[in-house]
Amino acid sequence: xxxxxxxxxxxxxxxxxxEHRVLRTGVFRSIPYxxxxxxxxxxxxxVNGWLTKLSAPIVLYxxxxxxxxxxxxxxxxxxxxxxxxxxxxxxxxxxxAGASEPHEDRP
Amino acid sequence: xxxxxxxxxxxxxxxxxxxxxxxxGARICRRPRRLARTLLPxxxxxxxxxxxxxxxxxxxxxxxxxxxxxxxxxxxxxxLVFFIVIPLCALLTFEAVRNLLAxxxxxxxxxxxxxRARTAHDAGHPGARVDG
Numbered sequence: 001x002x003x004x005x006x007x008x009x010x011x012x013x014x015x016x017x018x019e020h021r022v023l024r025t026g027v028f029r030s031i032p033y034x035x036x037x038x039x040x041x042x043x044x045x046x047v048n049g050w051l052t053k054l055s056a057p058i059v060l061y062x063x064x065x066x067x068x069x070x071x072x073x074x075x076x077x078x079x080x081x082x083x084x085x086x087x088x089x090x091x092x093x094x095x096x097a098g099a100s101e102p103h104e105d106r107p
Numbered sequence: 108x109x110x111x112x113x114x115x116x117x118x119x120x121x122x123x124x125x126x127x128x129x130x131x132g133a134r135i136c137r138r139p140r141r142l143a144r145t146l147l148p149x150x151x152x153x154x155x156x157x158x159x160x161x162x163x164x165x166x167x168x169x170x171x172x173x174x175x176x177x178x179x180x181x182x183x184x185x186x187l188v189f190f191i192v193i194p195l196c197a198l199l200t201f202e203a204v205r206n207l208l209a210x211x212x213x214x215x216x217x218x219x220x221x222x223r224a225r226t227a228h229d230a231g232h233p234g235a236r237v238d239g
Contacts, residue, residue, distance in 0.1 A: 004165040007156070032208060036201040043120075043196075050116055058113050058172040062164050089149050090194040091201055097144040 004066040008081035015085045018092070025095040033091050037084070044083050049073030112172040113185040117192045124196040131212045133202035135195070145198070150190045157186050 019027055027033050051058045054074045061076055069077045127133045135142055158180035160166055168183050176184040206212045210219070 003163060004160065007160070007165075011156070032201055032204040035204045035208075036197060039200050039204070040197050043123075047116060047120060051113070056169075056172070058169055059166055060169060061166045066165070086149070086153060086190075086193060087197050089152070090145065090197050093145040093149055094141070094198055094201065097141045 005078055008078040011085035012081050015088050023092055023096050025092050027092045037087055040087050048075045048079050110174050117188050120192050120196050124199045127199040127203040131203035132206045133199045135198050135202055146194055149194055153190045158182050
């Protein structure tokens, strides 16, 4: 447990607070969002797994900065928090950008 | 493999999701302004997070599998590509799922049009029973 783990956890909280306090896009009530999250996490496992596999890692992590838990395929658990934040922020931002354009359909 | 391994992986992600545009009508590229307004803040936030993590030594990259091209703040070019490619994949998936649930993929629209045409044809047919 270290800075890396803390930042990953803070990013999840920050995204949730941003949605509830600022953007209010309704992303967490959107069924397409949850299905998208499921699909993306399913594809994240092989992609992230390839980047972080311990046999020939492309990305290497400082042990002191994180929990050291890796699952599945040597993927650091922190990456799933990171992935949730990135994917959720993207969909929220997309919904927000669409809502403020008069000719765009709202999700 | 080689120092393009990371970039090749990103290319595969794009190759896999680009067909969602024609197949499911996930036409995010037809809305370039909306796409730019979506991506810019997200890429900026994650780029800075990446730069901070690299500077603090949270993670680093094996030079054998990356090009070694560095952008400002010591961020490898592969990471910027990641922060653009992954959001694009996510948005293509999101729009594809939305269209599928709303019945507005090209195939669904085509079937609906054919159904409507058949109904209209049957209604106008001399043998068909017309109410009124």
